[in-house]
Structures are given as C-alpha cells and as structure tokens.
Amino acid sequence: MRKFTAVALAAVFALGSFAAARAATPILETGSSLLYPLMNLWVASYQAKNHTVQITTQSTGSGTGISQAIAGVAQIGASDAYMGDPQMRGHRMLNIPLAISAQQINYNIPGLNNVHLHLSGPVLAGIYMGRIKYWNDPQIKALNRPYAGRLPHRTIIPIHRTDGSGDTFIFSQYLSFTTPMWSHGPGYGTSISWPSVSTAVGANGNPGMVQACKATPYSIAYIGVSFINETNKAGLGYGLLKNRAGRFVAPTASTIGSAAAAMYPKTPRDERISLVFAPGANSYPIINYEYAIVNPHQKNAETREALVKFLSWVLDHNGGQEMHFLNAVHFLPLPASIAKLSREQVAQIH
Amino acid sequence: MLAGVLTSVAAGICLLLVVLMLVFLLWYTWPAIRYNGLSILNDITWNIGNQYGTGSSVHNGVAAEPGAEFGGLVFLVGTLLSALLAMVFAVPLALGVALTIVYRLPERLRLPVNALIELMAGIPSVVYGLWGTIVLVPWVGNRVAPFVTHHFGFIPFLGGDAGSGNGLFAAAIVLAIMVMPIMVATVRDVLLAQPKSIFEASMALGSTSWQAVTHAVLPSVRTGIVGAILVAFGRALGETMAVLMVAGNAINILPHNIFSPINTIAAVVVSQLESAVSDASGVAQRSLAELALVLFVISLTVNTVARVAIRGQDRSH
Amino acid sequence: MVSRVTRNVAISRLWWVLCISSLVGALLVLLSLFGFVFVRGVAAIRPEIFFTVTQGIAGGLANAIVGTLLLVTLAIVLVVPVGIGAAVWVTQFAPDRLRIVVRLSIDVLFGVPSIVVGYFLYVALVETAGWGFSLVAGSLALAIIMLPYVYRAADLAFSAVPRDLVEASVALGARPLTTFVRVAFPWALPGTLTGLLIGVGIAVGETAPLIYTAGWSNYMPTLAPTHSPVGYLTYVVWTFINEPFKQSHQLAYAAAFLLMIAIFVTNFVARAGVEYWASRTRSHS
Numbered sequence: 001m002r003k004f005t006a007v008a009l010a011a012v013f014a015l016g017s018f019a020a021a022r023a024a025t026p027i028l029e030t031g032s033s034l035l036y037p038l039m040n041l042w043v044a045s046y047q048a049k050n051h052t053v054q055i056t057t058q059s060t061g062s063g064t065g066i067s068q069a070i071a072g073v074a075q076i077g078a079s080d081a082y083m084g085d086p087q088m089r090g091h092r093m094l095n096i097p098l099a100i101s102a103q104q105i106n107y108n109i110p111g112l113n114n115v116h117l118h119l120s121g122p123v124l125a126g127i128y129m130g131r132i133k134y135w136n137d138p139q140i141k142a143l144n145r146p147y148a149g150r151l152p153h154r155t156i157i158p159i160h161r162t163d164g165s166g167d168t169f170i171f172s173q174y175l176s177f178t179t180p181m182w183s184h185g186p187g188y189g190t191s192i193s194w195p196s197v198s199t200a201v202g203a204n205g206n207p208g209m210v211q212a213c214k215a216t217p218y219s220i221a222y223i224g225v226s227f228i229n230e231t232n233k234a235g236l237g238y239g240l241l242k243n244r245a246g247r248f249v250a251p252t253a254s255t256i257g258s259a260a261a262a263m264y265p266k267t268p269r270d271e272r273i274s275l276v277f278a279p280g281a282n283s284y285p286i287i288n289y290e291y292a293i294v295n296p297h298q299k300n301a302e303t304r305e306a307l308v309k310f311l312s313w314v315l316d317h318n319g320g321q322e323m324h325f326l327n328a329v330h331f332l333p334l335p336a337s338i339a340k341l342s343r344e345q346v347a348q349i350h
Numbered sequence: 351m352l353a354g355v356l357t358s359v360a361a362g363i364c365l366l367l368v369v370l371m372l373v374f375l376l377w378y379t380w381p382a383i384r385y386n387g388l389s390i391l392n393d394i395t396w397n398i399g400n401q402y403g404t405g406s407s408v409h410n411g412v413a414a415e416p417g418a419e420f421g422g423l424v425f426l427v428g429t430l431l432s433a434l435l436a437m438v439f440a441v442p443l444a445l446g447v448a449l450t451i452v453y454r455l456p457e458r459l460r461l462p463v464n465a466l467i468e469l470m471a472g473i474p475s476v477v478y479g480l481w482g483t484i485v486l487v488p489w490v491g492n493r494v495a496p497f498v499t500h501h502f503g504f505i506p507f508l509g510g511d512a513g514s515g516n517g518l519f520a521a522a523i524v525l526a527i528m529v530m531p532i533m534v535a536t537v538r539d540v541l542l543a544q545p546k547s548i549f550e551a552s553m554a555l556g557s558t559s560w561q562a563v564t565h566a567v568l569p570s571v572r573t574g575i576v577g578a579i580l581v582a583f584g585r586a587l588g589e590t591m592a593v594l595m596v597a598g599n600a601i602n603i604l605p606h607n608i609f610s611p612i613n614t615i616a617a618v619v620v621s622q623l624e625s626a627v628s629d630a631s632g633v634a635q636r637s638l639a640e641l642a643l644v645l646f647v648i649s650l651t652v653n654t655v656a657r658v659a660i661r662g663q664d665r666s667h
Numbered sequence: 668m669v670s671r672v673t674r675n676v677a678i679s680r681l682w683w684v685l686c687i688s689s690l691v692g693a694l695l696v697l698l699s700l701f702g703f704v705f706v707r708g709v710a711a712i713r714p715e716i717f718f719t720v721t722q723g724i725a726g727g728l729a730n731a732i733v734g735t736l737l738l739v740t741l742a743i744v745l746v747v748p749v750g751i752g753a754a755v756w757v758t759q760f761a762p763d764r765l766r767i768v769v770r771l772s773i774d775v776l777f778g779v780p781s782i783v784v785g786y787f788l789y790v791a792l793v794e795t796a797g798w799g800f801s802l803v804a805g806s807l808a809l810a811i812i813m814l815p816y817v818y819r820a821a822d823l824a825f826s827a828v829p830r831d832l833v834e835a836s837v838a839l840g841a842r843p844l845t846t847f848v849r850v851a852f853p854w855a856l857p858g859t860l861t862g863l864l865i866g867v868g869i870a871v872g873e874t875a876p877l878i879y880t881a882g883w884s885n886y887m888p889t890l891a892p893t894h895s896p897v898g899y900l901t902y903v904v905w906t907f908i909n910e911p912f913k914q915s916h917q918l919a920y921a922a923a924f925l926l927m928i929a930i931f932v933t934n935f936v937a938r939a940g941v942e943y944w945a946s947r948t949r950s951h952s
Contacts, residue, residue: 353755353760353844353847354756354759354760356752357752357755357756357759357760358756358760358761359752360749360750360751360752360753360755360756361752361753361756361757361765361769363749363753364749364753364769364772364773364776365768365772367772367776367811368772368775368776369772371779371783371787372775374787374791375783375787378790443692445689446685446686446687446688446689446690447689447693449686450686450687450689450690451690454683454686454687455690463694465938466694466697467693468934469697469930469931469934470693470697472865472869472872472930472933473700473927473930474872474874474901474904474930475872475874476872476874476904476923476926477700477926477927478700479904480704480904480908480919480920481699481700481703481704483908485699485703527696530693534693557675558675558676558678558679559679559683560678560679560680560682560683561675584778587780588780588781588782590780590781590782590874590875591874591875591901591905595905616780616782616875619782619786620875620878623786623789623879638786639790642780642783642786645783646778646779646783649778649779649780650775650778650779652778653774653778654774654778657774
C-alpha cells in the first residue's frame with residue numbers, strides 16, 4: 001500500500017514538473033462581451049505565431065473586466081467603459097483604447113423586424129422607465145408615421161444586462177445625455193439601478209441579449225455591433241437613432257466614423273472620454289472606445305513582457321489593427337493619433 | 351493513540367472551517383450591516399451608486415458612492431415565493447409518488463423506480479437550467495402564461511402581463527422538479543420505517559386502502575413528512591444556477607403575478623458579484639455578502655427545524 | 668350500507684389513480700429531461716471534442732473534461748481524510764460533549780448554500796491571499812461542499828458497526844488498531860463509499876462556487892496549484908448556451924450529456940459497489 005502511494009506521488013510530481021517545464025506564460029483576458037468576438041480573432045491569429053504565451057479569453061462583461069484587472073486576477077480587463085474618477089482614485093489603472101465600436105438597438109416585433117423604426121433617447125428612456133408600455137404608444141407612432149398603423153398594441157418587454165456591462169454604460173449615457181429625467185434618475189454606469197418595469201427581463205452578456213430578444217416577441221434590447229451577424233441571423237430588427245443634429249441614422253462604417261472623427265481631437269492623454277452623442281449631421285450617437293484595462297505595475301517580468309508584446313501587436317496597423325479583423329465585427333480601427341496615445345500608455349507598463 | 355490524534359485533527363478542521371466561515375462573513379459584512387441597517391431586508395431599491403459622480407453617501411459612518419442603496423427585499427421575496435410555490439407543486443406530487451412506491455408498486459418495479467428517482471436527485475443544477483431555458487421557458491411564455499392570464503385573470507396574482515416565460519412560475523417549476531426526488535426519498539423511508547401492522551390493522555377493520563393510509567399511516571408519520579418538506583424547502587431556498595437561468599433576473603421590482611420576473615438571493619449573488627466588485631467604496635460587495643449571510647441564516651433555521659422534526663420522528667418509534 | 672362501501676372504494680380508487688399518475692408524471696418529466704439531453708447531446712458529440720481544447724466559443728471540451736476530473740480528484744483527496752477522519756474520531760474516540768459540537772458544525776455546513784462557499788473562498792483565497800483563479804481554490808470549494816455528505820455517511824456507517832463484534836475482537840486479544848482495521852473498517856466501508864460517491868456526484872455538477880474559484884481556461888489545465896485558472900464542464904453548459912452561435916450550443920449540449928453520463932456512472936458504481944460489499948461482509952460474518 002505504502003509503496004503504491006509513493007509511486008503514485010512520484011508520478012504526480014513527475015507529471016507536474018513536466019507540465020511546469022512546458023507551460024507558456026498564461027495571460028488572462030476577461031470582460032466585455034462586445035470585444036470578445038474580436039479578441040478571439042486577435043488571439044487566434046497571434047497565438048499561431050507566438051507559442052510562448054497562452055492567452056485565455058473570457059466573455060464576462062466589462063464590470064468583471066475592470067474589477068478582475070484591479071484585483072490582479074486578470075492581466076487584461078476588456079471594457080467598453082472607461083473607469084470613473086472614484087475608481088481611478090482607488091486604483092491607478094491604464095485605460096487603453098484598442099478599437100472603436102458601436103451599439104445597435106434591436107427589437108423583435110413579429111411582422112416589423114424588416115423595418116428600421118426611428119427611435120430617440122427620450123422614447124428609449126420612456127420604454128426602460130415603464131412610461132411607454134405598448135408598441136403603439138403615441139410617442140413611438142409620432143416618430144414612425146409610415147408604420148403607425150402596423151405598430152401592435154403589445155406590451156414592450158425591455159431587456160437589460162444583469163452583468164456589469166460597458167454596453168449598459170454607453171446605452172445609459174445616451175439616455176442621460178438626451179433625457180433629463182433619466183440623468184436625474186438612474187443616470188449612467190456599467191451597472192445602474194434599473195427603474196421598476198413589471199415585464200423587464202435581465203440577460204447575461206451580449207450573447208444573452210441576442211438569445212433573450214430572439215426568444216421573446218415584442219422585446220427590445222441594446223446590443224453591440226460585433227453581434228450584427230447574430231442579430232441578423234436571429235431575424236431581429238434594428239432602429240435608426242436620433243443624433244445630436246436631430247437626424248435618424250443607422251450604425252454604418254460611415255456614421256460611426258463621422259462620430260468618432262468629431263471626438264478624436266477631444267481625447268485626453270489618459271484617453272478616458274465618452275464618444276456618445278457626438279456632434280455632426282451624419283454621426284451615429286452610440287459609439288465608444290473599446291478599452292484594455294491594465295495595471296501599470298506588473299510584478300512578474302515574463303507576464304509583463306508577454307503583455308506588452310501582445311498589446312503592441314494589437315495596436316500595430318500591420319497587426320491587430322488590420323481591417324480584416326475589424327470588418328469581421330463591424331468595428332473601426334484607431335486613427336494614427338489615438339493609436340499613438342494608446343502606445344504611449346502601453347509604454348507605461350513596468 | 352496516533353489514530354486518535356490524527357482523526358481529532360480532522361474533526362478540528364471541520365469545526366474550524368465552520369467557525370472561520372461564520373467569523374469571516376460577519377467581519378467582512380460589518381461595514382455593510384452598519385451602512386444598510388434594516389433596509390437590506392425591507393427596501394426594494396438595489397443601486398450600487400454613481401461610479402462616475404463626485405461625493406459620497408454616508409450612513410452610520412460608512413461611505414459608499416453617491417446614491418448607493420442596498421435593498422434586498424426583492425431578492426428575499428423572490429427567494430421565499432419561488433421556494434414556497436415550488437412546495438405547492440412538489441409536496442402533493444412527492445407524497446403521491448412516495449405512497450405509490452410503498453403501497454402500490456409491484457416488487458420488481460421498485461428497484462428501477464427508486465434508482466430513477468435517485469438519479470433525478472443527482473442531475474446537475476445547470477442541466478435543469480438548460481432544460482428550463484430551452485424547453486420550459488418558451489412553453490410557459492407562449493402557452494401557459496397567455497392562457498392563464500386570459501382565462502383566469504380574475505383570480506388575484508394570475509392576471510396582468512403574461513411576460514416572457516422567464517419568471518416566478520418557471521423558477522418554481524424547475525425548483526419543484528429538483529427537490530421532489532429528495533422529498534420522495536425521505537417520505538418513502540419514513541413510510542417504510544413504519545410498522546406494516548398499522549396499515550394492515552386498519553385494513554382488517556374494514557377501511558379501504560386509502561382510508562388506511564390517510565387515517566392510520568399518515569397521522570403517525572406527520573413530523574417525518576414535515577421534516578422532509580422542510581429539507582426540500584431548504585434546498586429550494588439555496589438553489590442557484592437553475593433559478594438564475596429561468597427566473598428573469600428582476601431588479602428593483604416586486605412580482606405582480608406568478609409570471610413576473612423575479613430574482614433570488616443565491617442568483618443575485620452570482621449575477622451581481624462582479625458589478626459589485628467594481629464599486630470603488632467596496633460597500634456593494636459587502637452588501638452582497640450580507641445578503642449571502644441572510645440566506646445562510648434562513649437556510650440554517652429551516653434545516654435545523656427539519657432535523658429536529660426528523661429526529662423526533664425517529665425517536666417516536 | 669353497501670352503497671357507502673362502494674363509494675368509499677371508489678374514492679380510494681380515485682386517490683390511488685391520482686397518486687399513480689403523479690409517479691407517471693414525474694417519470695414523464697424525467698423522460699423529457701433525459702430525452703432532451705440525450706438527443707441533443709448525442710447529436711453534438713464528435714470525437715474531436717475529446718482531443719481539442721475550447722477555442723473561444725467553438726473547438727472541443729478536452730480542457731473542460733480534464734479540468735473537471737482534476738478538480739474533483741483533488742477535492743476527493745482533500746475531503747476523504749478530513750471527512751472520514753472526523754467521523755472516525757466522533758464515533759470511536761470523542762467525548763460526548765465534543766461529539767455534539769462536531770455533528771452540529773456539520774449540520775451548519777449542510778445549510779451553507781454552495782454560492783456562499785464560493786464567495787468566501789473568492790474573497791479569502793483568490794483575492795486576499797492572491798492565489799488567483801486556481802486548481803486548489805476550486806478543489807477546496809468542492810471539498811467543503813462534499814464534506815457534510817462524506818462525513819454524515821461515514822458517521823452513520825461507523826455508528827452502525829455492531830458493538831458485540833468489536834468487543835469480541837478485543838476479547839480475543841486484538842489491539843484496538845487491529846480491531847478497527849479488521850472489524851469496524853470493513854463493516855463501515857460500503858456506507859462510507861456511498862456517501863463519498865454522492866459527494867462526487869454533487870461535486871461534478873457544481874457550477875456557482877467554481878465560477879469564482881477555479882475561473883475558466885481555454886487551455887489544458889497545468890498541475891500548477893495556484894495562479895492558473897481551470898476549465899470545467901458545467902461552465903460550458905452555463906455560458907455557452909447563452910452564446911448565439913450554433914457551435915457553442917453544440918458544446919453546451921455535449922457538456923450536459925457528458926455530465927449526465929458521469930452522474931449515471933457514479934450512481935451505478937455506488938449502487939453496485941454497495942451490493943457487492945454488503946454481500947461480502949455478510950458472507951464473512
């Protein structure tokens with residue numbers, strides 16, 4: 001018996017040292033489900049050439065990304081939201097933009113999903129506050145004269161994110177910037193205190209939002225553009241949103257680009273800035289920087305080296321910023337000026 | 351003697367573990383207990399506060415982000431309602447199944463049926479959740495809820511919005527299915543431990559088999575059955591994943607009818623922990639731990655009462 | 668008089684029909700569940716699943732399968748000495764008062780929802796001690812969850828060892844340790860093992876506490892005790908069904924199917940093992 005135990009123990013240790021000898025530097029990326037599809041493309045391509053690092057990607061929500069990066073559990077916290085001042089005071093983290101993304105408003109109204117409804121901040125706020133209860137509400141009709149007769153008398157089921165989410169952040173910013181009642185009420189954040197609406201349903205991550213919206217007739221949801229292929233496949237409709245200039249625009253490369261261009265010059269050195277509700281006649285109102293939240297102090301030298309190398313590749317126009325990566329998820333690359341700011345931040349990792 | 355020392359160390363670890371966990375939870379939640387006061391039990395609003403604002407809100411010397419409020423009433427009500435409704439479904443079913451197994455099932459069917467019931471108890475929570483999401487929720491949302499709200503809407507708590515299928519009703523069904531096997535097994539064992547003569551004597555006096563069961567057998571095992579129900583109730587209160595997947599994740603609102611989305615303490619701890627961790631003041635995370643502590647106290651009470659009831663039953667014969 | 672008897676018989680029949688239909692109903696629900704998992708699971712199982720690791724939302728389950736095995740194995744290694752040791756001490760050595768205290772603490776453990784265990788270890792080990800998501804944190808969570816089941820089964824089994832058998836052995840001049848190893852231990856083994864297997868079944872199916880202790884990894888687990896997250900099957904079921912991709916749904920169904928098979932096997936082994944040991948002890952005595 002004792003002999004057997006000894007042999008077994010020796011085997012375990014041998015296996016362990018074998019595994020340890022072969023182990024590459026592990027890097028954990030966790031957070032934003034909006035960035036997740038792009039992260040997977042990046043990592044797969046990067047790993048094919050770099051075998052000394054093992055990057056795990058996880059779609060957990062921006063809130064998790066930020067908090068696990070702060071806790072030191074993850075090396076890269078992916079987030080659609082920059083960190084707030086109170087958080088920065090407690091923990092000085094780098095907020096490094098990697099790409100530009102946008103958000104669509106999706107709905108599942110049987111018979112009307114092929115139609116792009118016009119939606120505004122106040123109407124969306126009304127829906128998520130329970131003041132606009134039915135799809136044929138006068139306020140929705142007023143924005144959609146041509147389809148007014150086809151809007152059904154059905155209860156709207158607003159779907160929101162339950163995980164701490166950058167999508168919630170930019171969506172609630174759009175509502176806050178357009179609707180005083182919202183900004184004085186729930187306000188904005190990665191997780192906000194949702195108003196009580198008796199039919200409201202929570203979903204986990206962008207994938208959960210697509211799934212829930214697809215499964216629930218007469219629902220409405222806010223979903224990142226990297227899920228356009230999935231929302232199309234699910235047959236969901238998407239709305240045209242009212243921008244600062246009062247025009248209703250769809251999320252396209254041109255409208256996202258126009259909004260982003262208006263905000264580049266305003267981006268500060270630490271790159272923490274909202275791109276939501278940007279000026280410009282052609283600007284799409286809900287866009288954002290996709291951030292990597294990184295602790296500038298990396299204790300482990302191997303981890304630090306691997307991290308800097310990977311982030312530099314992501315920010316390189318011959319690397320992660322190549323169009324074929326970004327096109328696949330309907331994101332835009334960073335312009336040279338912003339990529340430079342991001343590279344300067346990466347250089348601060350020590 | 352070495353064996354005695356070694357095994358006493360093992361027992362010590364068990365003890366230490368429990369003490370450590372309790373002390374840790376109390377110590378860790380103390381600022382939240384002070385910040386929240388009673389509102390953790392009777393306030394509807396759960397709001398981790400404005401993470402992008404300035405200033406802070408202070409209660410009893412503990413500072414949180416501006417506007418932070420940690421009311422657990424929605425989760426407490428969701429936990430209790432879903433577990434209670436699950437009992438409404440599960441108790442008659444489990445009693446029926448247990449009585450059938452003991453008094454009606456042919457000997458050769460007993461082993462396979464018992465094995466199946468045991469298997470049911472072992473199915474992982476996520477698998478029930480998967481089945482709930484894909485099979486049960488669409489069925490409730492498309493068929494049951496519209497039908498019930500339309501035809502029985504005049505009965506309180508059955509009318510109003512039919513909702514999406516995710517909600518109290520779906521959660522209670524999944525919970526009922528999950529706890530039923532535990533209840534069946536306990537009731538069955540209690541019934542089998544009863545001397546056969548009680549049933550036979552009653553039959554000999556001319557009663558029907560059903561009268562023998564209701565008048566003679568069931569009264570004598572009443573405490574045991576109550577114990578079994580309480581054990582199942584305790585399990586239902588603490589169940590996490592399956593409920594999380596079908597309950598609808600309600601926040602800041604109490605259920606209006608049995609199809610309303612709800613949330614339970616266990617589910618909210620899983621789904622909100624990471625949001626809470628992003629609260630720079632740390633009070634949100636501690637408030638979630640306080641909710642966990644509340645759940646701990648409730649399920650501890652239920653379990654203790656259940657054990658006393660079952661032990662009482664064991665002693666009575 | 669006759670009519671009253673007939674009426675009573677009819678009522679009795681009616682109630683029994685209801686009881687039997689509740690059993691049939693329960694079996695139908697079980698059938699729906701099994702059918703669902705097996706039909707979708709079998710369709711989703713491909714040989715590559717066992718040999719490739721998860722890539723994002725596609726790929727295989729090799730990392731999750733090995734991870735589940737590792738986590739549960741280490742949990743068994745941790746829980747067996749503590750759970751069974753404590754039960755042996757309580758039934759063989761402990762003074763009355765301490766016996767009650769240990770049993771009480773196990774009762775308390777039964778009442779701890781598994782998510783509370785996960786939360787406790789997340790704050791204490793993953794964050795405060797700085798272990799990160801890791802094998803040891805995950806296995807500890809599983810071990811704590813298994814502990815009351817293992818302990819209680821062992822306690823019951825060792826309490827049921829007949830006194831006269833032990834006394835006879837001692838009277839024949841056997842040392843206490845020999846008596847324990849030769850008499851009490853074989854007698855209590857089947858019950859203890861059943862409890863352990865029930866615990867293993869529960870550990871294999873746990874999700875909530877692992878999310879915050881083991882984390883998740885797309886790669887084969889290393890044997891590093893800390894700082895290296897580990898994948899497991901239940902995570903796949905819980906997150907991948909929420910992804911809007913067909914491949915990820917396939918993986919979720921495959922993982923659910925494998926979990927069910929694992930539960931079947933532990934259940935079967937538990938039952939068969941008990942029968943075997945019971946017959947062996949009987950023939951010995």
